[in-house]
Amino acid sequence: MGVFVLLNIYISKRLIAKLDISDKLKRYLRIFLLINIVGILCYMLARYYVNTPGWLYFLFSVPIGILFLLFWSAVVYDIFRVILSFTPISPSRRKFFKKSLDFSSLAIASTLSLKAMYEAKFVKIEKVDVDIKNLKESYKIVQLSDLHIGGLIDREFVKDMVTRVNALAPDVVVITGDLIDVDILHAKETVGELANLKSKYGTYFIVGNHEYFQGIEKIIMSVKALGIRVLENENVYIGEVENGFNLAGVYDLIGYRTKTYMPDLNKALEGKKESPTILLAHQPKFIQEVYEGVDLMLSGHTHGGQLYPFKYLVALQQPYVSGLHKHNENLQIYVNKGTGFWGPPMRLAASAEITEIVIRPLKTTLN
Structure with a gap:
């Protein structure tokens, strides 16, 4: 469980904290991370209770995959954010590329999570x-x-x-x-x-x-x-x-x-x-x-x-x-x-x- 907590902290500090969005939206994203980690804990407990309904087991098991994909998205985001900060371009263009990076990182993480759930069906x-x-x-x-x-x-x-x-x-x-x-x-x-x-x-x-x-x-x-x-x-x-x-x-x-x-x-x-x-x-x-x-x-x-x-x-x-x-x-x-x-x-x-x-x-x- 400690590993999952560390991944959560990394995502919060190296992705969410760096996004150019309002503090309110950042708070919502951190609440989502908190709910996600609770889901992982419930999944671990559900593995010992074989009578857990299938739909509930599904909800508890998905957060592990979401956390993993968010972590890799955060790593890639971090790399590109650092590269962008050293790129010799005007402040306005840097701001534009930074916002594009913010949006695309969240969009890609969400899309990959949905695609991964879809692929698992077949x-x-x-x-x-x-x-x-x-x-x-x-x-x-x-x-x-x-x-x-x-x-x-x-x-x-x-x-x-x-x-x-x-x-x-x-x-x-x-x-x-x-x-x-x-x-x-x-x-x-x-x-x-x-x-x-x-x-x-x-x-x-x-x-x-x-x-x-x-x-x-x-x-x-x-x-x-x-x-x-x-x-x-x-x-x-x-x-x-x-x-x-x-x-x-x-x-x-x-x-x-x-x-x-x-x-x-x-x-x-x-x-x-x-x-x-x-x-x-x-x-x-x-x-x-x-x-x-x-x-x-x-x-x-x-x-x-x-x-x-x-x-x-x-x-x-x-x-x-x-x-x-x-x-x-x-x-x-x-x-x-x-x-x-x-x-x-x-x-x-x-x-x-x-x-x-x-x-x-x-x-x-x-x-």
Whole structure:
């Protein structure tokens, strides 16, 4: 909460205080900031009360996103205001540009907040083709990640998502962690909708860091009860004999801190067949532990930054933020931007996604 208060102070002192507007309007803006910070406090409390009405949860969660976008607007405003103060122009022109900067900063912050709320309503189907060396047949994998069930990600959201996934007729469905943000007992019906996912070879799940906060054992048991295979430092073979691939999954990196359910790549790859291997690992930075034996890693966790330009901060912690990347000669990684959202129901330049990944044999050219 202290961080949010500091951001509020910065916005008040470095944006509102510098605006060429009446003291009355400045007071109204500061009252808005105060209401906003109270909303953030209520959001934190609402996360512990699962019966909070959806409309109220929405009102409480939006202020976090608004504060973040206002902060970045204040930073940009501050930079341009200082540049303007040193620009060699007449006082009248400086005053004109200053007023234009004041108006545009508030207008842009408001527009971006509305746009971010609008973008969060839509989940795109991202289509990706990945060439895999030594793969004999093509397979369609649908990846879901970071649903964060609870709060605004409700049963209707999941039900609609399942319908869209089934329409893609996948060979395999994988869920790469952060499935739930509340006690599983309060979200059984919502999570239960995942049992309706249909694919040729089934649905597979790995835990993310948020599962460790909500009772990882209960979540794993509940997901298994739906007929979904949980990959716990292990692998399975997908497809026809000699024409398929290994699908492996590991626990999340946070297990190193909790000293329970720790990821173990060696164990996950134990006994795998001499076929291409796809690894499910929630955090992209797990790729730093992958040296051989894996052709493609599927991850989530980053949300693609969720609110631009937050992705640049995410990039300080994770080697990849979104999309398909070639890590080295033998290993590729795809990072899903998240099918749901965490915190505010807002996304900016980082759309939610259901990923349709077609892995196909690598075509070799003869000299």
